[in-house]
Amino acid sequence: MDLRQIRCFIAVAEELHFRRAAERVGLAQTALSAQVRRLEEEMGVALLFRTTRHVSLTQAGAVFLTEARNLLDRLDAAIAETRAVAERGLDRLRIGGIDAALAWFLPPVFEAFRSRHPGIRLTLTEVSASAQQVEALERHHIDLAFFRPPTATPGIAWETLFEEGVAIALPAGDDAADAHSLSAEALTGRSLIGYPRHARPYLADMVARCIEGLDAPPNVEMEVLDKSTLMRLVAQGTGVGLVPDWCARVGAEGVRFVPLENGPRLAFGVAWRERDAGRETLDDFLALSRSEAAHVAG
Structure with a gap:
């Protein structure tokens, strides 16, 4: 069953004349008749009484005409609303x-x-x-x-x-916590909290770029998925971390954020x-x- 069959049936049911209905939907009369016949076969009921002179609705046909009109009205309303949304934007x-x-x-x-x-x-x-x-x-x-x-x-x-820079997250009581900025050399000899490459490749690459070229790079003794976990560990004195600048804007209790000098820019x-x-x-x-x-x- 498709919409063409339903539209053909509605045309015949309203015109009660196959030739006029065919002209209305732009089909040959034989094609229109075939569409309605296939609809009846798929539904398993007769929708029309046909004679050589007269066409009328069966009781089932009268019921289906009402429901078919409602169906097309709902479809037309859905199409109109969809077009309106496309024109004015998204509703969510x-x-x-x-x-x-x-x-x-x-x-x-x-x-x-x-x-x-x-x-x-x-x-x-x-x-x-x-x-x-x-x-x-x-x-x-x-x-x-x-x-x-x-x-x-x-x-x-x-x-x-x-683009934003990188900050070093330090415990609030750290000797370097009040510095205006720090170079990557300030990480030498410290325990660094990093990020697993398989799950956080962008952050892992950020850390690698920050410590690249250091004569004595820090030890990455722990890796975490979330920056919130990293900051809790920093506050507890477990180590220090490298984070995007936005973390300093949000802040974290027990943590100080010091800008990293000449660090990479993060888009x-x-x-x-x-x-x-x-x-x-x-x-x-x-x-x-x-x-x-x-x-x-x-």
């Missing part, structure tokens, strides 16, 4: 983000967006790996993803919002499906994100 935005996005960058963007679009529902999901974020975009599980590069996936647009950005560009709500969220990024960078 599903955001994916790494911890930096959730804990620090996105909250003011959410607040500004909700004040402009109170009727748009926002959802936020933490996704740690860039590849998982891109996959979620491709599968339409999220509409925007905030993470760190690289990404080069066909159909996925990427924009760097800002942070946003990705979306290219074909979604131009939708009002998505574009407005991007505009607010760019504004917040300019504030952060300034």
